[in-house]
Amino acid sequence: MNNLNNNDELQDLYRDLILDHAHNPRNFGRPDEATHTAEGINPLCGDKLHLYLTIDSDNRIAAAAFEGSGCAISMASASLLTETVKNLPVADADACFVAVTKRLTIRSSDSAAIANVDFKELRALDGVRRYPSRVKCATLAWHALHAAIQHPQSTATTE
Amino acid sequence: MNNLNNNDELQDLYRDLILDHAHNPRNFGRPDEATHTAEGINPLCGDKLHLYLTIDSDNRIAAAAFEGSGCAISMASASLLTETVKNLPVADADACFVAVTKRLTIRSSDSAAIANVDFKELRALDGVRRYPSRVKCATLAWHALHAAIQHPQSTATTE
Amino acid sequence: MADIAHCRSDFPALQQDVNGHPLVFLDSAASSQQPAAVIDAVARYQREDHANVHRGVHTLSHRATELYEGARDKLCHLVNAASRSEIILTSGTTESINLVAQSYCRPLLGPGDQILISWLEHHSNIVPWQLVCEQTGADLIVAPINDRGEIELDKMQALMTDRVKLLGVGHVSNALGTVNPLRDIITSAKKLGITVLVDGAQGVPHMNVDVQALGCDFYAFSGHKMFGPTGTGVLWGREKLLEEMPPYKGGGDMILEVSFENTVFNELPYKFEAGTPNIAGTIGFGAAVDYLQSVGMQNISEHEQALHRYMVAKLAAVDGVRLIGTAREQASVQSFMLNDIHPHDLGTLLDHQGVAVRTGHHCAMPVMQRFGLPGTTRASLALYNNTDDIDRLIAALEKARQVFA
Amino acid sequence: MADIAHCRSDFPALQQDVNGHPLVFLDSAASSQQPAAVIDAVARYQREDHANVHRGVHTLSHRATELYEGARDKLCHLVNAASRSEIILTSGTTESINLVAQSYCRPLLGPGDQILISWLEHHSNIVPWQLVCEQTGADLIVAPINDRGEIELDKMQALMTDRVKLLGVGHVSNALGTVNPLRDIITSAKKLGITVLVDGAQGVPHMNVDVQALGCDFYAFSGHKMFGPTGTGVLWGREKLLEEMPPYKGGGDMILEVSFENTVFNELPYKFEAGTPNIAGTIGFGAAVDYLQSVGMQNISEHEQALHRYMVAKLAAVDGVRLIGTAREQASVQSFMLNDIHPHDLGTLLDHQGVAVRTGHHCAMPVMQRFGLPGTTRASLALYNNTDDIDRLIAALEKARQVFA
C-alpha cells in the first residue's frame, strides 16, 4: 500500500531537524524586554505565535524569541528563524524574509534568483514545497518577522 | 421552416373566438356599483385586471364586468368569464373556477373528473394547455373570480 | 449493516488515486462527493435546457422553470414542509441563518433581549447572532456542554426565559458528531413561546427529517453536504412567520410591482429570493434528493451507524488515540487526537497515504476552546464509505505515529 | 464583422430544435448559454477535485482551493482590479448590490441623506436602495430618461448634491440596451465626492471593463450573463472602502477567530464571504473568463455591434414594428413592439417558430411605465448569434402579424 517513494517524501517534510526544533523549540518564551513584536495568525491551522525582537541602536537584531502554538512545521520554522536572525542587521533579516518566502513558493527553476542568500539549516524547510497547503505554516513566522520590522507592533496573517 | 402541424397548434391557441374576445372584450369597464371586486395580477406577463361582481340577495351573480390590460389570452379569458358567470348562483360560479383551472392544468386522461361542467365557449381556452407558460394568463381572471367570491375585496395572483 | 456497498461506484471522485494510493475520503462533513446522477443532471441542464427562470414564455425558459421549481417540490417533500411556500432556496445554511438573523430578529430585538445558542455551534450559527446582537443591543447567551460534548440540557433550560427571542441550535454537531436532543429542547422552548431555529446542515444528510414533527420554526440546510452542489441551500420556515418578515434582499423576482413610490413584494417563497437564483445548482440539489431517496434514508442511517461503531472501536484501540466527542448519540462523525501530534501534521501524514480527513477547528472554535485543543482530526462518514476505508485510516495512523515517534 | 462564426458550435444548447425548428436563441441578456468548456470544467471539477475549500490540508481540498482562488485571479485581471482582495465573490449582481446597500450604506445613511439612481435601472439596482432608505429614513431620488431611453445627464448632474451619499447606475440597460455615459457621470459625481456603484451585469459581457479607469467605487456583475454558471457573481470595490465596511453576513470562513467575547473578522476578500461558497460555479465562472478572453472582448464587441446594426435595420423595415430604446450608444439588446400585439402573445408566436425572445417588463418596470407600455419584446445578442438568427426572427414576426391580423 505504501511505496518507498512516498515514505521518502514524508521524511523529507518531517526531517529530524524539523522534528527536533518542533519538539524543543529554541528561544521559546516571552522575554522581559523587546523593542519590536508581532503576532502571526494562520487561520488555516489555528497556528498562532508572538515574535519578540530586540533591535539595538545599530539596527541590529540583538535578540529574537517567540511564543505560541501550532503545528510542527510552524513551530520549527519559528525556532529556526530566531536562530537565523540573531545578530543580523535588520535589513539582512528582512532580506531573509523575502528569500525564505520566495524559496518556498516559487518553482525550483527560478531558485537562482535567491541563490545569494545562505540558507544553511533553513534548507530543512525545503520539504514543505511539495505540500502547498502547508507552505503557510512554514512562512508564518517569517511574515511576523517582516511585520515586526515594518511596524513595531503588528499582526500578520498568511491569508 | 414551418410545418403544418405547428401552424395548426398556433391557430388552436389563437382561435378566432379568442382573438374576437381579446379585441372586443365583453362587459369591459368599471360599473358604477359592484358588491364584490378583486384584482388579479400575473407578474409573469404584467397582466392586471379588476373583476367587478354584483351578487344579489339570492346569492346569484347579477352582473359581472372587468377592466384591465394584458395579453390576448388573459383578456379573452376574462371576457368569456363575465359571459359565463352572469346569472349563475355563486356556488356554481365558484365551481366553474375549479373546473376551468383543473381543465387547463391537468392531463387529458384525468378530464373525466370534470366532465360534469358544461364548458360551451370556454372550450376555446383549451389550446392553452399546450403552452404551460401561458396557463396562468388563462386562469388569472378565474382566480380573481374565486378571490372575489371568498372575500368581497381582494387580490389574486397566479404565482 | 444495510447493504448499500454498490453505491460507492456511483461516485466518480472516489475512483481515483491520491498520492499513489486509492483515495479514502473521510471528509464528507465538510462537503460530500456527488454521484454521477447529480453531476450529469447539472451538465444535461446546461447542455439542453438552460435559460433564466420565471419570467420567460419561451420553451427553454419554461423547461428551466419546471426543473427548478420541481427541485423545490422535492425538497418540500424531503423535510415534510406544510407547503412549497415554506421552502426558501438560498445559497446554503450560512445564508439561511443570516436571513433569519436579519429579517426575523433584527426588527424584533432591542437591549435586554437575548438570543440563546449552545457551545457546540458551528460559526455559521454563532456569528450571524453576534452581528445582529451588536446591531440591536441584544445579548447572545450560550448553554454549556459537558465532557462528552453534549449540551447540558438543564442548564440550557435554565437559560430559557421570556427575554429569549430566539433559540438557535444545531441538529448534529459537525465537530463532535453529537446529535442534540431536539425534542426536549424544542418542547421546553415552545412552552415559553420561544422561536427555534435548527441548523440542520449535518442533520438532513444523515437521517429522516420531518420539520413539522420536530416542532421548530426554522430549519436550515445545505445542498453540498448531502451530495448536491455547492451554492445551494434551504431555509424552511413556518409560513406564518415568513409572511410577517420583511424581505431580506431586494431585486428581481422578489417583487410583484416596482415603482418609485411603492413597491409590492411577491408572495412566498419568492419574497425571499431576489435575483437570478442558482438554477443549475438547485436542479442538481433536486437530483441529490432523488438519489438519497432511491438509496433510502433509513438504509443510509443504519449503514453509517454501523460503520461509525466500527470506526470508534478501531480508533479506541490505537495506541495514543484520544477520542474527542463521546456523546451517547452520535452521527457518523468522529474527532480525535493522536498523542501530541498537531492535527495539521497528522492531516498531512494521512493525506500522504491517500486518506483525506479534516483537521483544525472545523469552524467550531468554541468547542476547541472548551476542550483546550488547537483543533482535532476529524473523520466523517457517508453512505459510500466502508470498513476498508476505516482499516486504511487505522493503518495510516499507525504509520504517522512512527514518523513522529 | 470580426469572424467568430465558429464559436457557435462551442455551445451545445444551440444545437437543438425547439418546436420543430432549429433554435434561435435571442435571450442572452436574461441568461447566456454556456460553451462546452464551461460545462465540462464544472463537471470535471466535481468528478475529480471536489472538497470544501480553504481549511483542508488534504489533496482534494488543496486542489479545490487552487481552482477556486484561481478563478478569483482571472476575474481580478478581467476587470483590472488593483488587487485580488477587491474581488468579492457573491451569488450574483443582485447580492453584490445588496451587500453595498446593507454594509456600506446602512450604517452611513440617515434622514435627509439621498441615494441617486436613474430611471433606467433594473429592479436589482432599485429595490435594495428602497429597502435601505426605508430602514434609515433616507430618500431615493431618480434621474429621468429621454424618449430615446438615455439618461438626461444634465438633470442627473443637477440632482448631485452633497446630500447624495451614493449614486447607483447601470453600465448598460438590460431593457433598452442603452450604454450609459459612465465617464461623464462618474466625473461629475467624483467632483462632489459621491460614491459610485456601477451595475455592470450587462457591461462585462459586451465590452472591455477596466474598473480603475472607470473611476467608480463599486462594480457588480454576474457569471450567468457572460457564459458562466448561475449563482455566481462579483462585487468589485475599492480596497479602502471595503476595509472600512462591516461584514455583510456572518459564518464560517469570514472570521479569523471566534469566541463568545470577541470575534475577529478575516481579511479581504474573505471578510465578505461567509459559509461554503459556490465552488463549482466559481470555477465555471473562471472557465467562462478564459473562454471570453480566448475569443477576445474586442472581437466580441465588434461582432455584436455589427449584428445589432443589421437587426435594427431589419426590424425597422417590418410593417408595424416600433423600436423601443433608440439610444445613440447601444449594446446588442433591442426592445420593440409589433402593432398592438401584447408582448406575451408575440413571445408565444415566436417561440412556436423556434425563436426565443424575452417578453415583459424585463425587471425594469419604471422603464415600461415611462414608455406607457405593459412590456416589450426584447431580442438580445451574444457572440454566438448570426445574421441567420435575425432573418429567422424577422420571418417569424411577419408570420405573427398574419395570425393577429
Ligand SMILES: Cc1ncc(COP(=O)(O)O)c(C=O)c1O
Ligand atoms: C442590468 C441588470 N442589473 C442587474 C441584474 C441582476 O442580475 P442577477 O439576476 O444575476 O443578480 C440584471 C439581470 O437580471 C441586469 O440585467
Ligand SMILES: Cc1ncc(COP(=O)(O)O)c(C=O)c1O
Ligand atoms: C453544523 C453546520 N452548520 C452550518 C454549516 C455551514 O454550512 P454552509 O457552509 O454550507 O453554509 C456547516 C458546514 O460547514 C455545518 O457543519
